[in-house]
Amino acid sequence: MNKTMKKMMVAAVSMAMLAGCSNSNSGGKGTVTTDGSTSMEKVIGALGEAYQQETGVGFTYNPTGSGSGIKAVQEGRCDIGLSSRALKDEEKESGLTETVLAYDGIAIIVNPNNTVEDLSLETIAKIYTGEIKNWSEIGGKDGEIVLIGREAGSGTRDGFESITDTEEKCQYRQELTSTGDVITTVSQNENAIGYASVASVKDTVKAVKVDGVSPTEETIKDGSYVVQRPFVLVTKTDGKLSDAANKFFEYVTSADACDIITASGVVPAYKEGK
Structure with a gap:
C-alpha cells in the first residue's frame, strides 16, 4: 500500500506541478506521458517542470522501473519510456528505439558508520557473489555483509550486474523495488551494502570509491x-x-536542457558527442 500510494502521489504532484495553459511555444495543448526508471525521477521531473514553464503542456511520470517502462511503450500506454539501461537486441528488434539522454554513475553505497572507503571492481563482484562474506576480510569491522540490490527488471540492477560480471550470481539478502528503498535500507544497517544512482544518493549513506575513483x-x-x-x-x-510528446522529446535532447540535466546530478549525453 505504501509503495502504491507513493507512486500515486508522485504522479499527482507531477500533474499538479506541470499542468497549465499553452502559450505560443506549445504548438497546441496536450499531455506528455512517461513511464519507467525510478532512478530517472530527479532528472525527468526537473525536465518536465521546465517544459511546462516553456509550453504550458501537461506532463506525467509513472515511476514503475525500467522493465515496466519499456513494456508500457510497447503496449502504447505512454508516450516515452524511461530506462536506466540500454535496450537489449530483442527489444530493439521488437520495434523500439533508444535515445541516450544522459549518463549516470551507479554508486556503491554503505552505511556511514562503515569504515571501508574504497573497493576494487573485483572485490565488489566477490562480495555480491558471496566469495567475501565479512567486512573484516576487506579491512572493515567484523560483521556479516548484508547484500542489498534491486528487483529483476531494474535498469540499475542490470547495469550493476553487467559491469561487475555478476549476472545471475548475486546472493542478495533483499531485492527492493526502488532506488529510495535501497538507500533507506542501507542507511539503517551498518553491515549493508547496496547500489543506487549517483544522482539519488543522500548523506544518509556513503558512496565508496571504486578502484580509487x-x-x-x-x-x-x-x-x-x-x-x-x-x-x-x-x-x-x-x-x-503526439505533437506535445515530440516537442518534449526535442526539448530534453537539445542544448536548452543541458544545465537542467547537469543540475540533476547526471551528465548530458550530447556533451559526449552523442
Missing part, C-alpha cells in the same frame, strides 16, 4: 568511474509521437 560528474564524464550506465528515452521505432 569517487563517483562524480567529472569522473563519470571522463569515464574514469567505471560503474556507470545510460539514462535512455524509449520510443516506438515506427510510431509517431
Whole structure:
C-alpha cells in the first residue's frame, strides 16, 4: 500500500506541478506521458517542470522501473519510456528505439558508520557473489555483509550486474523495488551494502570509491568511474509521437536542457558527442 500510494502521489504532484495553459511555444495543448526508471525521477521531473514553464503542456511520470517502462511503450500506454539501461537486441528488434539522454554513475553505497572507503571492481563482484562474506576480510569491522540490490527488471540492477560480471550470481539478502528503498535500507544497517544512482544518493549513506575513483560528474564524464550506465528515452521505432510528446522529446535532447540535466546530478549525453 505504501509503495502504491507513493507512486500515486508522485504522479499527482507531477500533474499538479506541470499542468497549465499553452502559450505560443506549445504548438497546441496536450499531455506528455512517461513511464519507467525510478532512478530517472530527479532528472525527468526537473525536465518536465521546465517544459511546462516553456509550453504550458501537461506532463506525467509513472515511476514503475525500467522493465515496466519499456513494456508500457510497447503496449502504447505512454508516450516515452524511461530506462536506466540500454535496450537489449530483442527489444530493439521488437520495434523500439533508444535515445541516450544522459549518463549516470551507479554508486556503491554503505552505511556511514562503515569504515571501508574504497573497493576494487573485483572485490565488489566477490562480495555480491558471496566469495567475501565479512567486512573484516576487506579491512572493515567484523560483521556479516548484508547484500542489498534491486528487483529483476531494474535498469540499475542490470547495469550493476553487467559491469561487475555478476549476472545471475548475486546472493542478495533483499531485492527492493526502488532506488529510495535501497538507500533507506542501507542507511539503517551498518553491515549493508547496496547500489543506487549517483544522482539519488543522500548523506544518509556513503558512496565508496571504486578502484580509487569517487563517483562524480567529472569522473563519470571522463569515464574514469567505471560503474556507470545510460539514462535512455524509449520510443516506438515506427510510431509517431503526439505533437506535445515530440516537442518534449526535442526539448530534453537539445542544448536548452543541458544545465537542467547537469543540475540533476547526471551528465548530458550530447556533451559526449552523442
